Amino acid sequence: MNKLTRIISVMLLTITTIAAQAQTAVAEPEDFMHSNGKIYVVVAVVVTILLGLFFYVYSLDRKISKMEK
């Protein structure tokens, strides 16, 4: 089972890499996320990481609180 998940994830990664390379010369849409040198994409990534980090710390805190009881 574990091996299967690993294989699938590797395959998915490969596909996304190929797909990413295939995307060339597409006209840039002019929406919010593409404005300002696409800095908002970075903001979105960083905020996602931060939310994940805080969720992780929060769940650890909850687990430890349970252990203390």
Added chain:
Amino acid sequence: MIRKSWWKLLSFILLVYTCSYGFLVKVPSPPGVPLKQTIRNLFFHVPMWIAMMVCFTVSVVYAIKYLRKQDKVSEVYSTEFARTGTFLGIMGLLTGMIWAQFQWGKAWSGDAKQNGTAIALLMYFAYFVLKGSLNDEEKQARIGAVYNIFAFFMLFPTIWILPRLTESLHPGGMGSEGNPGLNPKDTTNDMRTVMYPAFLGWTLLSVWITTLRIRVQLIQQKKLDNE
């Protein structure tokens, strides 16, 4: 439920603010200063050091407390704060090296402050080696606490005093403005509205993580005592 504390929520709010507005705030780009957009690292790289210093300071306070009262809880607090501080120092060093690679051309240019912080971190590594090499718990705690005080009072010369005495690529060296952390010329009032929340937010997050470690340690000790 988790142990509710207002400061945990505060750190969350401040860091979300830092990590979003920190990218959008206008930064000065005066001619002749090659920092450009990288000055935004002020919201991420510098807070690592601020949080590290806070952690080490709390650690040494608990080390002194341990030496006065010989209570195990203070010992756990002291060790875990030193651990988080060391981690933050490593993160600060790594992020600094990334910044230096693109700002100064080399990840490690033997800058006075880079060397100083490396020495300081090595001293804290030695703290954990020292503690790990002693089997007797009480000896470990006592010698560790004494060494912690020593390391703390070597930390500040290496990161605040020595870099000022020589020429440094960091701000605050001989012949350059500011202190070893900041150059007031590179920051504007707009940036300060992100910088101070960033300092506080990252510090609170590291304190939160440390308290988690402390609680795990205390639970483990309790378990050992019950057995």
